Amino acid sequence: MRDPVHCWLVTNGKTHVLVDSGMPDIEEVRRTLKVDGYGGGHGSLRSALAEHSLTPADIQYVISTHLHFDHGTNLDLFPNACVVLQRDEIFHAIDPVPTQRIYYNREMIGELIKRKRPSQLRLIDGDLQFMKGLLLLKLPSHTPGMQVPIVTTQAGRAALVSDLGDHYRYWFPADPRATDKPMRFIADTFLPSPIRSAGEREYLAAMQRVVDHSDIVVPAHDFRIPMHMPQEWFAIPESTATDLAHQPPPERK
Numbered sequence: 570m571r572d573p574v575h576c577w578l579v580t581n582g583k584t585h586v587l588v589d590s591g592m593p594d595i596e597e598v599r600r601t602l603k604v605d606g607y608g609g610g611h612g613s614l615r616s617a618l619a620e621h622s623l624t625p626a627d628i629q630y631v632i633s634t635h636l637h638f639d640h641g642t643n644l645d646l647f648p649n650a651c652v653v654l655q656r657d658e659i660f661h662a663i664d665p666v667p668t669q670r671i672y673y674n675r676e677m678i679g680e681l682i683k684r685k686r687p688s689q690l691r692l693i694d695g696d697l698q699f700m701k702g703l704l705l706l707k708l709p710s711h712t713p714g715m716q717v718p719i720v721t722t723q724a725g726r727a728a729l730v731s732d733l734g735d736h737y738r739y740w741f742p743a744d745p746r747a748t749d750k751p752m753r754f755i756a757d758t759f760l761p762s763p764i765r766s767a768g769e770r771e772y773l774a775a776m777q778r779v780v781d782h783s784d785i786v787v788p789a790h791d792f793r794i795p796m797h798m799p800q801e802w803f804a805i806p807e808s809t810a811t812d813l814a815h816q817p818p819p820e821r822k
């Protein structure tokens with residue numbers, strides 16, 4: 570795989586929220602999608618949480634931006650956490666636009682709707698101030714039930730945009746720091762990514778809403794993002810070096 574798959578730990582020190590739950594173990598990805606890489610599955614999540622002295626049981630909420638397999642797998646690792654989703658995303662997962670059929674996993678959706686207790690699954694409709702410093706924006710674009718968490722930090726507001734513009738080049742299409750192929754004719758706007766359920770104008774309006782509500786955007790599949798916020802904080806990377814790197818960085822121990 571040439572792109573990273575990111576999940577986020579959002580915490581105020583008391584409440585621990587996971588934004589997206591990642592992809593299956595790479596063995597399964599290799600088998601089903603014939604792409605190579607490393608990581609994924611329960612092991613990656615456990616070790617990433619352990620870096621913050623946390624275990625999966627410490628996660629109270631899992632906010633799923635959408636249910637594509639690389640963002641919504643591994644929910645079984647968090648049986649007592651509350652999964653928070655837009656209601657429209659469930660419907661789309663069951664009957665997606667045809668080009669997105671390969672991105673949804675039926676077994677995963679089945680496991681999700683087996684969550685019986687209201688404390689295990691919360692379906693929402695629209696924007697929600699989820700808690701202090703954590704706003705959810707519903708933004709039909711990449712999928713009809715796409716939601717983007719806006720996290721207020723000491724440095725400013727970070728939009729965890731997930732796959733709504735999953736690389737910097739979609740947000741800064743004319744900037745040579747963001748893309749090797751600057752598109753000057755759209756310097757005043759954004760570039761919608763090709764994987765989308767919405768039309769181009771609706772997609773652009775969703776991106777504009779994110780910008781109106783945030784100070785930086787953090788795309789899900791770009792290698793160049795700030796990994797620890799707010800300690801690392803930038804709106805745009807310094808250069809295109811490592812963008813679309815065909816060699817992933819060395820595996821972390």
Ligand SMILES: [Zn+2]
Nearest residue numbers: 635637711732
């Ligand atoms: Zn996606």
